[in-house]
Amino acid sequence: MTLLNVNQLHFAYGDRTIFDQVSFDLEPGQIMTILGPNGVGKSTLLSCLTNQLKEANGQININDRPLDSWTPKDLAQHMALVPQDYRSGAHLTVIDYLTTARAPYLGLGQVPNGKDEQLAIDVLEDLGIKQLLHRRLPTLSGGQMQLVAIARALVQEPELLILDEPMAALDFGRQRQVLKIVQQLAKRGVAIILTTHIPNQALLLNDQVGLLFPGGEFLAGHCQEIISSDRLEKLYHCPVKVVYVPELGRSICEMC
Numbered sequence: 001m002t003l004l005n006v007n008q009l010h011f012a013y014g015d016r017t018i019f020d021q022v023s024f025d026l027e028p029g030q031i032m033t034i035l036g037p038n039g040v041g042k043s044t045l046l047s048c049l050t051n052q053l054k055e056a057n058g059q060i061n062i063n064d065r066p067l068d069s070w071t072p073k074d075l076a077q078h079m080a081l082v083p084q085d086y087r088s089g090a091h092l093t094v095i096d097y098l099t100t101a102r103a104p105y106l107g108l109g110q111v112p113n114g115k116d117e118q119l120a121i122d123v124l125e126d127l128g129i130k131q132l133l134h135r136r137l138p139t140l141s142g143g144q145m146q147l148v149a150i151a152r153a154l155v156q157e158p159e160l161l162i163l164d165e166p167m168a169a170l171d172f173g174r175q176r177q178v179l180k181i182v183q184q185l186a187k188r189g190v191a192i193i194l195t196t197h198i199p200n201q202a203l204l205l206n207d208q209v210g211l212l213f214p215g216g217e218f219l220a221g222h223c224q225e226i227i228s229s230d231r232l233e234k235l236y237h238c239p240v241k242v243v244y245v246p247e248l249g250r251s252i253c254e255m256c
């Protein structure tokens, strides 16, 4: 069963093509990591997939329904986004901020209940930041706020989770923790799309990869077929070696 179907998607800012003929399917439980250099169009692609940018040509279907036929509330019950700029101007406590993610499931005049709060607490625990529960958002560090933004998306309980550079502000250990949570969600059937500047994260996740090249070409498939030294050199314009490491049982990527 296909959860997300993207077919021949094309987007341009004015006469500048950002991407062309982006096509891929994502099934429940699959993870797609999107790689590409700065300014190539990764966030723009995510904005199209989340219906924030509506001017793309081509088709995007979720559960066989065209994206533009979904109401915002319906869509929010199926899809959650952590944008690249995840900061919030709100003066809410972390717990109050997280429970706002339950809004798509609430009726008119309803407010989050104890079950919603427990869900938020459980998610904070999974992410190892339960101690932040009663902290106000403006008092958090950059990395703490990024984790809270991820937590909020998880409290939304999406079928499709979209993360724009979700580990950009995180230390090495926290990056591994978020990658583990992504893998656990996938095991539970959630489909995930994330962007990153760290190809090793795609190799560790060992699932679908999309390479977005300057000029708009998009190449998608399983990371073991898609990621190679030559392709990463072409993508980033720098010498790269992808080497198999027997101790890890997988390949890693190094710049040289």
Ligand SMILES: Nc1ncnc2c1ncn2[C@@H]1O[C@H](COP(=O)(O)OP(=O)(O)OP(=O)(O)O)[C@@H](O)[C@H]1O
Pocket: 013, 018, 036, 037, 038, 039, 040, 041, 042, 043, 044, 045, 084
């Ligand atoms: N509203 C806009 N109008 C015109 N051009 C834009 C607009 N928003 C973004 N761009 C341009 O579109 C291109 C793609 O931007 P985008 O943010 O999608 O790239 P990205 O791959 O996510 O980059 P990064 O890795 O640096 O975050 C960039 O060259 C950017 O300058």
